[in-house]
Amino acid sequence: MDIKFAIFDMDGTLVDSMGYWNRLADEYLARHGIPPLSPELKEESIALTMQGTGELFIREFGLPGTADDIAREVNALMEEHYRTDVSLKPGAAALLERMRAAGFKMCVASSTAPALLDICLRRLGVRDYFQFLLSCEEVGVGKNHPDVYLEADRRLGGTPENTVIFEDILVAAQTAKKAGFSLGVIYDVNSHTEQPQLKTLADCYVTRWDDPALPKWLGV
Numbered sequence: 656m657d658i659k660f661a662i663f664d665m666d667g668t669l670v671d672s673m674g675y676w677n678r679l680a681d682e683y684l685a686r687h688g689i690p691p692l693s694p695e696l697k698e699e700s701i702a703l704t705m706q707g708t709g710e711l712f713i714r715e716f717g718l719p720g721t722a723d724d725i726a727r728e729v730n731a732l733m734e735e736h737y738r739t740d741v742s743l744k745p746g747a748a749a750l751l752e753r754m755r756a757a758g759f760k761m762c763v764a765s766s767t768a769p770a771l772l773d774i775c776l777r778r779l780g781v782r783d784y785f786q787f788l789l790s791c792e793e794v795g796v797g798k799n800h801p802d803v804y805l806e807a808d809r810r811l812g813g814t815p816e817n818t819v820i821f822e823d824i825l826v827a828a829q830t831a832k833k834a835g836f837s838l839g840v841i842y843d844v845n846s847h848t849e850q851p852q853l854k855t856l857a858d859c860y861v862t863r864w865d866d867p868a869l870p871k872w873l874g875v
Contacts, residue, residue: 658837658873659758660813662804663785665765665772667823670779672741673845675733680708683729689716701826704791705729705768730768737775744841746865750875751784757875764807764820766791766798786811798827801834808836819858819873825849828856839869 667673680700681691692700696715700708708729709722718725754761762785765772769790776782787810794802808818815835822828823843831838840857841864842850854860859872 658817658819659760660808660811660818661754661759661761662764662807662811662818662820662836663761664820664822664827665763665775666767667843667845668744668821668841669747669763669781670741670743670775671843672736672775673823673843675736675741677845679729679733682732683725684712684716687716687718701824703797704766704795706792707797726768730771733767734771734774737771738778741775741779743779743781745863748779748781750864750870751781753870753875754873755784757873759873759875760786760811760813762786762807762811763788764791764803765789768792798830801830804831804834804836823853825852825856828853832856839872 663669666676680697684691696711700711703711705726706722709725712718712725713722751761763772763776765788767790769788769792772788772790773782776785776788789803789807789810791797791803794806796802804820808815811818819837819839820831821839821841822831823841824846828838828840837858838856839859840853842862846853859869861869
């Protein structure tokens with residue numbers, strides 16, 4: 656295996672933030688006097704961009720304003736968590752250092768807004784490991800489409816054949832594999848029901864970033 660490019664998801668992959676995100680839609684809706692999302696709508700929203708989530712809320716609940724208005728309000732709720740209490744997953748910083756020393760070119764491709772990516776990763780001291788941060792908002796579709804991965808890989812200078820994507824949720828992992836990338840999966844408690852399928856899809860599956868199997872697989 657000759658992989659020298661790596662694309663990381665952020666939420667649930669590099670940082671322990673999915674619990675906050677999973678509660679965020681209901682937190683936002685509660686502020687507008689609306690009950691929590693049904694399981695069906697929650698599932699639909701997983702792979703959407705923030706604008707897509709805003710469109711979903713307008714469609715389902717008749718909220719006033721635009722999708723961008725909703726996105727800004729929801730992002731403001733999450734920004735406070737990124738500024739204060741979201742943490743790195745154990746072993747993430749040490750692995751990034753090993754990968755950089757081994758010559759990997761790395762970036763982040765996330766559904767989260769670009770400004771929030773930067774706020775979180777800078778506070779946690781790992782922003783400089785990445786060539787750039789790319790959001791699904793910038794390519795216009797969520798991770799149920801491969802666009803964000805393909806654009807990230809193009810900017811890195813890689814190809815699917817020499818690039819690994821690290822993810823924690825099933826819809827994103829399926830998209831990455833279908834696009835021809837190697838797939839590394841890290842366990843996240845918030846997607847525990849998806850773990851059997853993720854293990855089947857993954858070229859390398861770990862529960863923590865400091866699992867010795869991962870650097871061995873990467874050759875670092």
